[in-house]
Amino acid sequence: MTDPSESPEQSPEQSAEQPARHEQPPEHLRAIAAAVQRTNDLLTRVLAEVATTPSTHAIFVDAGYVYAAAGRLVAGTEDRRSFDLDAEGLIEAFIDRARTIFPDSRLLRVYWYDGARRRIHTTEQQRIAELPDVKVRLGNLNANNQQKGVDSLIRTDLESLARHRAISDAALIGGDEDLVSAVEAAQGYGARVHLWGIEAAGGRNQAEPLLWEVDSQRTFDLDFCKPYVTRRTTHEAYADGAFAGRPAPGRDDVRFVGAQVAAQWLASRGRDNVAELLPGHPILPGAVDQELLVEAEALLGLSLRGHADLRRALRDGFWDHLHTQF
Incomplete structure (x- = not known):
């Protein structure tokens, strides 16, 4: 008789098959594990791409503010007819300064906002528009030579670029309180807005609500602006007709x-x-x-x-x- 306490002998092949059967995970678990692995691979590729993609910045210049503030600081007047502004040199200086502030970022372009009669480029504006990496955007001028529509152009561009993730940082050179809405719109899409200004001889030339809203502030002093502004002595009074x-x-x-x-x-x-x-x-x-x-x-x-x-x-x-x- 066979002793019931003794287990029937198993061949080595049977012994090897038994645990293998128990270690094999069910089909649905294998599918989940494969999906997780595919997700991890995708995230790894995305993170690698993000790590190698530089951030991007753009510079938004309200030319009316720059002319008035720089003219007042260097030439003592806001009248454009009384001084020459080396716009090309000043734009290059803004670009160079941005490189030091955003060292790991690339420049998208400089947006130069100015006014013109019936939005027709003047000779000077035409020269600025021909500069590399510069886009001239024109508002209108009213009968009193006041810019109209410039602030709305800035808001449209700033908001659009931020919404499409075309920029991560915006350097805004202006001072009008109407620009607050442009700053808020860009920040709402995750962009950081940095307000740049020109030193005022006395007091401020930028609205306080604008200063409160931006992510950082920077002011350019007389030494920075002086090389780009030249007073026109020929516009002084000629009492003797000479x-x-x-x-x-x-x-x-x-x-x-x-x-x-x-x-x-x-x-x-x-x-x-x-x-x-x-x-x-x-x-x-x-x-x-x-x-x-x-x-x-x-x-x-x-x-x-x-x-x-x-x-x-x-x-x-x-x-x-x-x-x-x-």
């Missing part, structure tokens, strides 16, 4: 400059736009006449203020060229 010790230009010289400005406007603004002036001959709209004067003075390097005869010659040259083209 041109700061230089001989007055002749009528033919000024007439030629008037034709030059007309040719530049035709090239930059288009024939249809300039042709709108023809029905008003020989009178130019006040804003257009002022713009003609400013650009002619820049070409001459002399002021024509207080010289009615030369200003008439300037208009004559302007009309002469238009009449040869239409």
Whole structure:
């Protein structure tokens, strides 16, 4: 008889198969483990890509604020006609400063916001627009030469870039309280907004609510701004009728400059736009006449203020060229 206390002998093959059967996990557990592994692999790739992707910053410049603040600080006036601003040099300085503040970030571009009559680029704005990595955005100018629509342009760009994760940091150069909403919108999408300003001779030139809202603040002093602002001595008063010790230009010289400005406007603004002036001959709209004067003075390097005869010659040259083209 067989002793019931004795277990039947198992072959070595049977002994090996038995535990193997118990160690094999069920099918659904194997599927879960595989899904977890795929997820881990995906996260590893995503994290590796994020680690190697640099952050991005952009610089948003309210040109009206820069002209007014830098002009006041360096030249003692906010009147653009009284000083020259080296916009290209100043933009490069802003870019260089951003490189030191955001060392691990790349520049998307510089946005330069300014005003212009009927949003048509002036010669200066055209030169700025041709700079690499610079985008000129134009609001309008009213009859008092005040910018209109610039703040809304800044908000649109700042919010859009932040929403699409195109930037992680924004350097905002401005001072208007209306920019608070732009800052809030960008921050709502995770971007950090850094307010840059220009030193004010006395008090502040940036709204306090704007200062409270941003993530950081930085101010550029006189030494930073001075190389980029040059006062135009030719716009001082000429009580004796002289041109700061230089001989007055002749009528033919000024007439030629008037034709030059007309040719530049035709090239930059288009024939249809300039042709709108023809029905008003020989009178130019006040804003257009002022713009003609400013650009002619820049070409001459002399002021024509207080010289009615030369200003008439300037208009004559302007009309002469238009009449040869239409």
